[in-house]
Amino acid sequence: MLSTRVIACLDVHGGRTVKGINFVDLKDAGDPVEQANLYSKTGADEICFLDISATYEKRKTMLDVISKTAKTCFVPLTVGGGVNNLDNFCELLNCGADKVSVNSSAVYNPKIIRESSDKFGNQCVVLAIDAIENKAMPSGYEVTTHGGRKNTNLDVLNWAIQGVRNGAGEILLTSMNADGMKTGYNLQLTKLISENVSVPVIASGGAGNPKDMVDVVLKSGASAVLAASIFHFGIHSIFSVKKEMFKNGIQVRGCEN
């Protein structure tokens, strides 16, 4: 039986891990290579690096972080942030990334999903969607870019369906309203997308405790759960999340009895 994945996300800025409340007010949570290794040793099913550096020079440091991590960390690595073209994909994959997530660049250049999935396979292309509540949209949610700062006038459900049609192999769905709040995932949003696309959906944004992970899997049908801050500051371990999931009948890796 396929296990439901627990993914640890590391927000990286200029080679250091950070995690902010609603993407501002960043706090330093350490060295990404060391943290990724610790996470994989303690049961993370995947590691997700999100590069939030604003400049090209700072993003270059990410390649080094991935190379170092891939040498000792034998779980899938997803990298996103500032991926604008196929050359960026190539660089990241050559360093040892397994999947690349695209967010803003897909909004401004939708062809990047088709081109990258044609070249590298759809298993490698993750469409990251930052959703905010907007009642004027058909699905009730609007796609945003730049960490939620820019509106796009794109409907989240339509955008997800179109992304999958263009070749995205997975959707990383973040509720910007819930992100950093630790009040639980957006169950309605996650359910809406999970039920309407054929590829796996990763729930993101809002995890505050292990019960939130259980809820988004059982009530919204998420294929995987992602969290950052609750793991970074040792509030909850990956094991405690998996134990809670297992207790609630969800198959996980490394938690048999």
Add this chain to the structure above:
Amino acid sequence: MKLIIIDYGSGNLRSVENAFLNSITDNNLKCNIEVTNNLHTISNADYLVLPGVGSYPDCKKGLQNTKGLIDVLSEQVIHKKKKFLGICVGMQLMFDYSLEKMRTPGFGWLSGNFSKIKAVGKDYLGRNYKVPHMGWNSLNLKYICHPILENISEKDQYYFVHSYYLKTSETSQLIASTNYCHQIPAIVGQENYLGVQFHPEKSSLSGQKLISNWLKWKL
């Protein structure tokens, strides 16, 4: 010993190299790794590993871009009986053909072909089955005893990411399977050549066990 990871532009060469290097160090094995598409070097190697991510036609094309590579591989594996491991699309290429995008012939070393996973119905939690089959899954080991399975149990889980699965009537090639909506062959092979549908290089300690077993496997 000399191990070659075949370089034909597949994206995950470094991950495969890293995982094999780690296993060699952990087990104190005497084995050098080279990532190359040089036909002479490949012919002189002891062990061969064919990784593969992306689509079947693209991987096949990548191999064909190095003139004579497929012939040299067949010569070394089928006639010279060198130890071989195909990973993911590298495993799929060992068979007759795949229907991914278009019908593309493989090497034909093993009998079978690849069709899209039939994602029908709902899983044990009432979720729709998704394609790709992506994530960690356990193995069904009831088929045969094989040195590659040493110390591996049904508690071990492996990282899968694929949309096409092997259909074959040749059950003697089957070493392990997994379940996702239906039964999916996970480890296949005969004699000196094996293939795995999952990614041992991304399967943490369970993957390291399998890689070590393959390295230590005496033909």
